[in-house]
Amino acid sequence: xxxxxxxxxxxxxDAIQPAEALRVDIGSRTFVVVRSPDGQFFAMDGHCSHEKVxxxxxxxxxxxxxxxxxxxxFDYRSGESRALPACIDLKSYQVKVEADSVYIRx
Amino acid sequence: MVVVGAGEAGAGAVTALREGGWTGPLVLIGSExxxxxxxxxxxxxxxxxxxxxxxxxxxxxxxxRELRVTTFFGRSALSIDRSRRTVKISGGAxxxxxxxLLATGASPRTLPPKYGSAQNVLTLRTHDDAVRLRAxxxxxxxxxxxxxxxxxxxxxxxxxxxxxxxxxxxxxxxxLTRAVPEVLARLIQGRHEEAGVQIVTSASITRIEERAEQTxxxxxxxxxxxxxxxxxxxxxxxxxxxAEAAGLSVDNGIVVDETLTASDPNIFAAxxxxxxxxxxxxxxxxxxxxxxxxxxxxxxxxxxxGAHQIHDDIPWFWSDQYEETLQIAxxxxxxxxxxxxxxxxxxxxxxxxxxxxxxAACGFGSLGVVAKEIRFSEILIARRLKLSPxxxxxxxxxxxxxxxx
Ligand SMILES: Cc1cc2nc3c(=O)[nH]c(=O)nc-3n(C[C@H](O)[C@H](O)[C@H](O)COP(=O)(O)OP(=O)(O)OC[C@H]3O[C@@H](n4cnc5c(N)ncnc54)[C@H](O)[C@@H]3O)c2cc1C
Ligand code: FES
Numbered sequence: 001x002x003x004x005x006x007x008x009x010x011x012x013x014d015a016i017q018p019a020e021a022l023r024v025d026i027g028s029r030t031f032v033v034v035r036s037p038d039g040q041f042f043a044m045d046g047h048c049s050h051e052k053v054x055x056x057x058x059x060x061x062x063x064x065x066x067x068x069x070x071x072x073x074f075d076y077r078s079g080e081s082r083a084l085p086a087c088i089d090l091k092s093y094q095v096k097v098e099a100d101s102v103y104i105r106x
Numbered sequence: 107m108v109v110v111g112a113g114e115a116g117a118g119a120v121t122a123l124r125e126g127g128w129t130g131p132l133v134l135i136g137s138e139x140x141x142x143x144x145x146x147x148x149x150x151x152x153x154x155x156x157x158x159x160x161x162x163x164x165x166x167x168x169x170x171r172e173l174r175v176t177t178f179f180g181r182s183a184l185s186i187d188r189s190r191r192t193v194k195i196s197g198g199a200x201x202x203x204x205x206x207l208l209a210t211g212a213s214p215r216t217l218p219p220k221y222g223s224a225q226n227v228l229t230l231r232t233h234d235d236a237v238r239l240r241a242x243x244x245x246x247x248x249x250x251x252x253x254x255x256x257x258x259x260x261x262x263x264x265x266x267x268x269x270x271x272x273x274x275x276x277x278x279x280x281x282l283t284r285a286v287p288e289v290l291a292r293l294i295q296g297r298h299e300e301a302g303v304q305i306v307t308s309a310s311i312t313r314i315e316e317r318a319e320q321t322x323x324x325x326x327x328x329x330x331x332x333x334x335x336x337x338x339x340x341x342x343x344x345x346x347x348x349a350e351a352a353g354l355s356v357d358n359g360i361v362v363d364e365t366l367t368a369s370d371p372n373i374f375a376a377x378x379x380x381x382x383x384x385x386x387x388x389x390x391x392x393x394x395x396x397x398x399x400x401x402x403x404x405x406x407x408x409x410x411x412g413a414h415q416i417h418d419d420i421p422w423f424w425s426d427q428y429e430e431t432l433q434i435a436x437x438x439x440x441x442x443x444x445x446x447x448x449x450x451x452x453x454x455x456x457x458x459x460x461x462x463x464x465x466a467a468c469g470f471g472s473l474g475v476v477a478k479e480i481r482f483s484e485i486l487i488a489r490r491l492k493l494s495p496x497x498x499x500x501x502x503x504x505x506x507x508x509x510x511x
Contacts (some may be wrong), residue, residue, distance in 0.1 A: 053473065058480055059506075067472060068481065069424070069431075069477065070397070071397070085164075
């Protein structure tokens with residue numbers, strides 16, 4: 001943990017390549033941390049809102065992460081659902097990078 | 107605009123028509139007395155989860171209001187008058203159309219009457235069917251599935267997951283003969299047997315009878331199976347009666363061109379009922395697949411509004427059994443495949459044409475691994491890239507890296 005409340009280390013910076021995603025379990029909660037093609041980090045709830053599938057197994061394309069099961073898509077910057085059949089938005093979380101670690105504000 | 111059939115394709119089409127800019131009257135006619143719902147969970151989550159989840163709606167009444175759709179649920183389209191451009195529906199109304207979409211789906215095949223009849227023989231297509239089936243597959247009950255295709259095997263997996271016993275009777279020499287290569291079908295069979303499902307291939311039923319509370323299934327080699335519930339999953343026939351009676355061209359589905367236009371330029375078809383030419387394959391296809399219904403609905407809606415889009419989506423299908431998933435992109439040809447062995451996480455097969463271009467891929471194993479392989483395969487198929495069999499077979503090679511060609 002760093003200064004401030006509820007910041008939790010999710011992973012190291014080099015754990016995720018650009019345009020890739022990583023599943024991160026913190027306590028009983030599951031998040032997906034996405035690294036955009038230009039190298040920035042974002043975090044959302046880790047399960048698709050259509051069925052309980054890990055979004056981190058899907059592919060990252062531009063600002064979108066696509067669910068591996070039925071191709072529902074979400075804007076990983078805001079958690080907004082973008083393509084059916086996933087029609088419910090996901091919660092997104094603040095992220096910061098300090099030294100070589102990625103933190104999520106849970 | 108009028109859409110007949112309020113399933114996956116019909117519901118997708120009314121949404122796409124409004125989103126595509128249609129502001130005039132929009133009518134959705136569906137013979138089921140319910141809001142459009144997704145069918146895939148009926149053989150999976152709905153049978154297993156406790157408590158049972160409600161139908162997973164594709165469109166809520168609120169969304170239908172927002173889209174300004176006039177709905178006739180629980181009403182069937184009875185006939186089409188092509189010269190007047192009207193659809194007659196049960197209850198008497200004649201609904202006029204400028205463009206009509208037929209999204210009538212398919213109906214499960216039933217066993218021929220010569221086998222006899224029994225109360226507890228069910229096919230699975232609707233939510234009501236699934237409610238009956240769920241009530242019967244309690245812990246300790248016996249289910250017999252006739253047909254080792256996708257629906258039958260998903261039911262088997264769900265039944266044993268709920269503590270029921272299950273026998274699958276398959277007429278062919280192996281499971282999943284229609285769409286799945288033998289190597290994967292054997293893996294899937296192994297997974298079922300491990301879970302306690304008894305698989306009987308080359309099974310030829312001669313009679314089904316009711317005795318006391320149970321149903322008996324008798325094979326021609328005199329083997330007898332007892333069941334509390336028999337589920338028949340032997341394929342489905344496209345619902346084409348309406349189209350046929352209207353004089354539209356029909357051949358294993360409503361015949362459409364590459365823009366999904368039927369033999370009448372004001373009528374379109376999409377989903378399980380539709381027989382369409384695919385630019386990648388040298389024959390017509392009729393797919394009974396969820397994504398096909400969704401994507402064809404979008405193409406058909408655009409073309410109903412005057413676009414001229416060709417439907418060239420790569421066929422894609424999935425099935426869930428136990429914790430595993432099966433995914434297929436393209437149409438697997440009957441030829442040797444390149445194997446990628448992902449150890450306990452699964453197996454993927456790739457099919458290349460004579461020009462080393464990928465035409466199909468299918469995999470069975472954990473969703474996280476198989477989904478990515480098949481998703482990138484789908485992109486590779488669409489891009490018509492030449493690929494090296496050795497690279498495809500190498501499990502350490504990231505398939506995404508092949509995209510750069
Ligand atoms: C149990 C089950 C599990 C499945 N699992 C999978 C899976 O895992 N993966 C996958 O890819 N696919 C799966 N599918 C297939 C998928 O659900 C279908 O491909 C899809 O539903 C087809 O959509 P459709 O709109 O063409 O037809 P449907 O969803 O069948 O809708 C057609 C509708 O039209 C109505 N209708 C027919 N005639 C008329 C008429 N004259 N007037 C008014 N209404 C009419 C019907 O009552 C029906 O409601 C599954 C199907 C079932 C049944
Ligand atoms: S589970 Fe994500 S789109 Fe269906």
